[in-house]
Amino acid sequence: MDFADWIGRAQAFLAAKPPALLAGLGGVVILLGVASAITAVLPLLKPGKSFEELRLRIASWWGMVALLAGALLLGWQATTAVFAFISFLALREFLSLAVRRREDRPAILAAYGCLIAAYGFIVADRYMFYIVFIPVWVFLGLPALMALIGQTRGYLASAATFHWGLVTCVYNLGVVAFLMRVPDSEPLPAGAAGLVFFLLLATEFNDVAQYCWGKLVGRHKILPKVSPNKTWEGFIGGWITTAALIWFLGPVFTPLSGLGLAIVAFVLPAAGFAGDVTMSAIKRDIGVKDTSHAIPGHGGVLDRADSLTFTAPLYFHLLALFGLQKF
Amino acid sequence: MRLLRFLLLVLVARPLAVLMTGADVSGRERLPLKGPAIIAANHASHVDTLLMLAVFPSRAVSKLRPAAAADYFLRDPVIGWFSRHVIGIVPVARGKAADGEDVLAPARAALAAGEIVLIFPEGTRGDGESDEMGQLKSGVARLAEAFPQAPVIPVWIQGAGRVLPKGASVPVPLNCAVLVGEPVVWTGRRGGFMDALRAAMLALKAQAPPLRWSEEP
Numbered sequence: 229m230d231f232a233d234w235i236g237r238a239q240a241f242l243a244a245k246p247p248a249l250l251a252g253l254g255g256v257v258i259l260l261g262v263a264s265a266i267t268a269v270l271p272l273l274k275p276g277k278s279f280e281e282l283r284l285r286i287a288s289w290w291g292m293v294a295l296l297a298g299a300l301l302l303g304w305q306a307t308t309a310v311f312a313f314i315s316f317l318a319l320r321e322f323l324s325l326a327v328r329r330r331e332d333r334p335a336i337l338a339a340y341g342c343l344i345a346a347y348g349f350i351v352a353d354r355y356m357f358y359i360v361f362i363p364v365w366v367f368l369g370l371p372a373l374m375a376l377i378g379q380t381r382g383y384l385a386s387a388a389t390f391h392w393g394l395v396t397c398v399y400n401l402g403v404v405a406f407l408m409r410v411p412d413s414e415p416l417p418a419g420a421a422g423l424v425f426f427l428l429l430a431t432e433f434n435d436v437a438q439y440c441w442g443k444l445v446g447r448h449k450i451l452p453k454v455s456p457n458k459t460w461e462g463f464i465g466g467w468i469t470t471a472a473l474i475w476f477l478g479p480v481f482t483p484l485s486g487l488g489l490a491i492v493a494f495v496l497p498a499a500g501f502a503g504d505v506t507m508s509a510i511k512r513d514i515g516v517k518d519t520s521h522a523i524p525g526h527g528g529v530l531d532r533a534d535s536l537t538f539t540a541p542l543y544f545h546l547l548a549l550f551g552l553q554k555f
Numbered sequence: 556m557r558l559l560r561f562l563l564l565v566l567v568a569r570p571l572a573v574l575m576t577g578a579d580v581s582g583r584e585r586l587p588l589k590g591p592a593i594i595a596a597n598h599a600s601h602v603d604t605l606l607m608l609a610v611f612p613s614r615a616v617s618k619l620r621p622a623a624a625a626d627y628f629l630r631d632p633v634i635g636w637f638s639r640h641v642i643g644i645v646p647v648a649r650g651k652a653a654d655g656e657d658v659l660a661p662a663r664a665a666l667a668a669g670e671i672v673l674i675f676p677e678g679t680r681g682d683g684e685s686d687e688m689g690q691l692k693s694g695v696a697r698l699a700e701a702f703p704q705a706p707v708i709p710v711w712i713q714g715a716g717r718v719l720p721k722g723a724s725v726p727v728p729l730n731c732a733v734l735v736g737e738p739v740v741w742t743g744r745r746g747g748f749m750d751a752l753r754a755a756m757l758a759l760k761a762q763a764p765p766l767r768w769s770e771e772p
Contacts, residue, residue, distance in 0.1 A: 324577075
């Protein structure tokens, strides 16, 4: 097969995808291109100031966008695999920092097993199993296993630590992959991948908007004890900008409209903020600034996905309530 | 054999180490690319060797030779073959020094051949009960004395003892950090050199992410 055949196949592959999804991905590529151009020009405008961190950050954004866009275009199998891996990295970061008892090594191994089982329910498309597995059965089973290990010192705190990590890193991120299982028979303007794309877009846009508003006009600290760089101006500016984005672009990618869309627009930015500061509180408690250095310029996977662990279940349940038959 | 070793290290050991530990390296640019050079790291687990082989830049990994106890790694022919040809160990005959044997001869030969020797100066893996660094044995100083032009790069590996502690058989994926320090220079005196190396390793340890397993909950 020669080069022209490959181009032809790629065109046919993309032509079969919803136009709105392609436009959305194209829009993200243009936005990132503009950001890259700005970072290329900034050192010329302000010589002597280092923009290395910003450059790394944007380079990593390119990598993350390429990975997620590729997964969304390839379908539910690839998206489930990518999110299973993201959940694994996030859970490994969390357990590495949070677990205090060396006796819990078997429980850590069991927690990874729970991750595989939870994503197995997504692959098998068994929603009812998925929604009760971690919140009920792992919630009971893992502490029971830990009781069998026999170390009671620090037992309750450790059991709670495991549950917190599994719900945020696995259960809450897994629903993103589960959205890919919505069938085409439902009225989806940009396919199931459009649902996921829009959640990721709104969540990450909110993170960036809060950061930019805070940098530009931030004066009044909102939670100095937990997250000293966060300001009221950043929070409210990000909230309004993201709510507007959700309100205007929501109908392009999701079946939401009217009241349902208004609720998502109103609560999703606040949930993103809540996820961010919750993870900040945990990091401050443990005494680290970042959960790892897995993503250059961003910190760890959990540093990037912290807001998503809150916005994903919220978006999922509001979609289930207002827009989808499957869930 | 060299090619097989290279492919196994880059295509098997590296993905495995990333999966099990995240292989979070800081100061990677300080790792030496040519020998003779000595890397001195703390030792808590077999994962330490895997991790160092995995984080080493591809173009220099063929030169990396972990020093390892002959009594442990060469006692059985299969493990011995794997240790020599895949891990690429330089054997150290622990406990034979009293018999007048030059236990460091293989390591010295590797350095003379322009290779990079990875040495664990604690001499053995920690017991896993504490995350403190053990007493450093002076073999590293004798190697530095024999090759004063070879840089001695201190490395702190944080968390490998949780992935696979001494005595455990099942590894558990948990993040590990590898911190590479500035080279310690041979000062002409073994005592002063060992103190400087110990201080450099402890300074790296202080920068590592917290390992809360050693604290009381």
